[in-house]
Amino acid sequence: MSTTSDYYLAQAAKCATDAAASTLVQVRDRSLRAEQAWLSMADRLIRTEEARAEKEKKAAAAGE
Numbered sequence: 723m724s725t726t727s728d729y730y731l732a733q734a735a736k737c738a739t740d741a742a743a744s745t746l747v748q749v750r751d752r753s754l755r756a757e758q759a760w761l762s763m764a765d766r767l768i769r770t771e772e773a774r775a776e777k778e779k780k781a782a783a784a785g786e
Contacts (some may be wrong), residue, residue, distance in 0.1 A: 727771070730764035 734757045741753035 725767070727767045729762045730760050730767060734760035734764065 729743035737760060741750045741757065744750040744753060755775045
């Protein structure tokens with residue numbers, strides 16, 4: 723199964739919603755930490771996809 727950055731961003735949004743709805747400090751903090759982790763994974767995946775696309779673009783240009 724291939725995970726997309728949209729999935730990571732959706733999970734981050736869910737964690738942010740959970741944090742906002744929580745009345746317990748520990749639960750809110752856990753949700754906020756999880757949100758940051760999801761955002762970090764999304765950012766890493768987006769940068770990887772961009773780098774891969776740039777590499778493929780350069781390879782295609784070199785092959786022409």
